[in-house]
Amino acid sequence: MNKNLQNTKSRSLKYRILLTISLLTIVRLGSFIPVPYIDRETFANLLQNENSSTNAVAQVLNTFSGGGNTSFGLLSLGILPYINASIIIQLLTSAVPSLSKLQKEEGEYGRRKLTDYVRLLTFFWAIIESIGVTYSLRGLIFDWSFWTATQISITLITGSMIVLWFSELITRDGVGNGSSLLICFNIVSSLPDQIKLFIFSLKDQTNSLVSGFFLIGIFLITTLGCIYMNEAIIKIPLVSARQLLRKPTETKGFANSNLPLRINQAGVMPLVFTSYAMVVLSSVIGLIKGQLNPVLFFNQIPFFNETIYYWFGKIIFWMIYAGLIFFFTYFYSTIVLDPKDVAERFRKDSVVILGIQPGNPTKSYLSRTLKRIARINAVFLICNIVGIQIIESIFNLNVASLRGLGFTSQLILVNVLIDTVKRIRSLLNEEENTL
Numbered sequence: 001m002n003k004n005l006q007n008t009k010s011r012s013l014k015y016r017i018l019l020t021i022s023l024l025t026i027v028r029l030g031s032f033i034p035v036p037y038i039d040r041e042t043f044a045n046l047l048q049n050e051n052s053s054t055n056a057v058a059q060v061l062n063t064f065s066g067g068g069n070t071s072f073g074l075l076s077l078g079i080l081p082y083i084n085a086s087i088i089i090q091l092l093t094s095a096v097p098s099l100s101k102l103q104k105e106e107g108e109y110g111r112r113k114l115t116d117y118v119r120l121l122t123f124f125w126a127i128i129e130s131i132g133v134t135y136s137l138r139g140l141i142f143d144w145s146f147w148t149a150t151q152i153s154i155t156l157i158t159g160s161m162i163v164l165w166f167s168e169l170i171t172r173d174g175v176g177n178g179s180s181l182l183i184c185f186n187i188v189s190s191l192p193d194q195i196k197l198f199i200f201s202l203k204d205q206t207n208s209l210v211s212g213f214f215l216i217g218i219f220l221i222t223t224l225g226c227i228y229m230n231e232a233i234i235k236i237p238l239v240s241a242r243q244l245l246r247k248p249t250e251t252k253g254f255a256n257s258n259l260p261l262r263i264n265q266a267g268v269m270p271l272v273f274t275s276y277a278m279v280v281l282s283s284v285i286g287l288i289k290g291q292l293n294p295v296l297f298f299n300q301i302p303f304f305n306e307t308i309y310y311w312f313g314k315i316i317f318w319m320i321y322a323g324l325i326f327f328f329t330y331f332y333s334t335i336v337l338d339p340k341d342v343a344e345r346f347r348k349d350s351v352v353i354l355g356i357q358p359g360n361p362t363k364s365y366l367s368r369t370l371k372r373i374a375r376i377n378a379v380f381l382i383c384n385i386v387g388i389q390i391i392e393s394i395f396n397l398n399v400a401s402l403r404g405l406g407f408t409s410q411l412i413l414v415n416v417l418i419d420t421v422k423r424i425r426s427l428l429n430e431e432e433n434t435l
Contacts, residue, residue, distance in 0.1 A: 011173055013428060017175055019169070030073060030159065031073045032073050034074075036148075037151070038140055038152065077129060077133070077160040078160065079167065080125075081125035083272060085124075087269075093335075094335055123157070126157045131153050134152045175420055180419070183412060184417070218388060219410070222411075226411050226415070229377065232262070237258050237353070238258055239351070240352075263377055265332075266328075266333045266374070266377070267332070268412045270381075271381070321386050325382050339366035
């Protein structure tokens with residue numbers, strides 16, 4: 001165990017970067033390895049058919065595997081089962097006392113046990129999702145049978161566990177968080193298609209040059225805003241019993257003792273899960289619209305026309321989108337940092353927040369502060385994602401994106417790239433200190 005830990009720490013930065021790039025490339029190539037009985041051209045045609053009963057599942061797979069518009073392969077299930085498993089374990093950890101104790105009090109042993117639980121749950125979710133995907137795509141398979149479905153499901157399960165293995169290797173021996181880098185890499189791999197569609201959409205507009213510069217300006221402003229929010233920190237001053245016992249001449253650095261709280265406390269996971277929910281929701285709504293044709297129903301209402309119907313649907317969509325962003329940002333902020341746990345650790349270490357009594361007052365103060373931070377972060381995300389979509393609709397700037405993932409992808413890319421750069425810098429510092 002100690003020898004493996006030492007080997008992991010002794011990895012050079014060059015080795016880590018090459019390993020990360022190699023594994024990401026393998027995952028990308030794996031999405032083009034064909035799945036038995038599924039024709040890629042037929043799958044590509046399915047993505048263009050909005051009224052297809054299997055279009056929702058196909059769009060989800062295409063979006064999160066970074067497959068452009070044609071890919072459905074061995075690793076297409078990708079990181080989705082792991083994301084679902086991680087979310088469930090986080091929920092259970094905050095709700096089940098035994099798991100909470102395992103995370104907070106058991107140290108390295110507890111972290112390894114929770115990792116094992118995530119792996120097992122990932123395998124379970126891979127089974128469920130592979131069966132669901134196989135059944136939903138049965139219309140693409142000419143010779144449909146139990147044995148055919150079993151082969152496709154086993155192929156997708158195997159691919160998902162390979163992606164999980166690669167993700168853990170990147171996290172342990174690479175230059176960043178494996179799951180975040182895989183999501184980021186999938187987004188980057190689809191950027192050429194988005195840029196091409198973006199250029200084509202501008203050609204259809206009267207003021208294409210003005211629209212192009214306007215959207216590029218928005219992109220730059222939102223990127224700077226993402227960087228600022230990702231780096232913004234609120235510092236809460238702390239006082240320890242050891243500092244209070246120092247002599248006045250020995251209190252140098254007293255003001256530097258603080259608890260840093262990031263504004264973007266929840267990271268990219270709220271965006272990932274919100275995007276996943278919106279992709280599914282958009283596809284399901286498209287399917288319902290194709291089957292029921294609600295325009296005919298609403299046209300029976302006096303003073304109701306297609307324009308009102310269009311904006312009514314847009315407003316409902318934006319409200320749901322904003323609500324999901326707010327909920328997941330708020331929820332993950334409370335999971336990442338538990339005020340009760342922090343207050344208890346402060347009590348054990350004889351540390352207090354300046355001007356706040358220990359115990360329940362500290363817990364209440366931290367809870368209020370985290371809620372304010374979560375609201376600020378959620379409002380920023382809503383303005384970036386929903387606000388820009390509103391501007392696009394009002395000014396008729398039809399920018400093509402991956403089923404609602406356009407500016408969400410931008411936020412994820414910025415956060416992951418900043419975290420990766422920080423990781424590389426820390427590894428460089430470690431190498432310099434060892435020389």
